Amino acid sequence: MIVSQLITKKPVIASKNISIREAAKIMKKEEVGSLVIVDKDYKAIGIVTERDLLYAIADEIPLDKPVSEIMSQNPVTIEENSDISEAVALMTSREIRHLIVVDHDGKVKGVISIRDVARAVGAIALDLAFW
DSSP states (O other): OBGGGGOOSOOOEEOTTSBHHHHHHHHHHHTOSEEEEEOTTSBEEEEEEHHHHHHHHHTTOOTTSBGGGTSEESOOEEETTSBHHHHHHHHHHHTOSEEEEEOTTOBEEEEEEHHHHHHHHHHHHHHHHTO
16 A cells, blocks of 8 residues: 555645644644645645644744744655555654655645554555455
8 A cells, every 4th residue: 555545635734934823723724633834836844733733832932923933844754656664664763643745746745644554554454354
């Protein structure tokens, strides 16, 4: 199975200049756990997760500050045609819960979460059990 098969919705993207508050509102509206921050070429330059927002609130960072102040820079990406085993290895070795899926030009195609991967691995295991 390849990682592009795990993408369930269009990527939710934003500019690094939006406020932390606006990032949270977008994530709530779109019902996603992460927001990919992109440059003008739609290449990922950062990612903001629910955990980043939680830490920002706990650290009393003003919510009108740019999201670039709390985003994880140089996010981990994986090509859309990569095998799911590569995604598992990357998530494990980098200790991350979200992985940005990109095309061969590096443009964002989607995001997969550890939950998506676990669901897929479980389905594969069930398929194998019936062989």
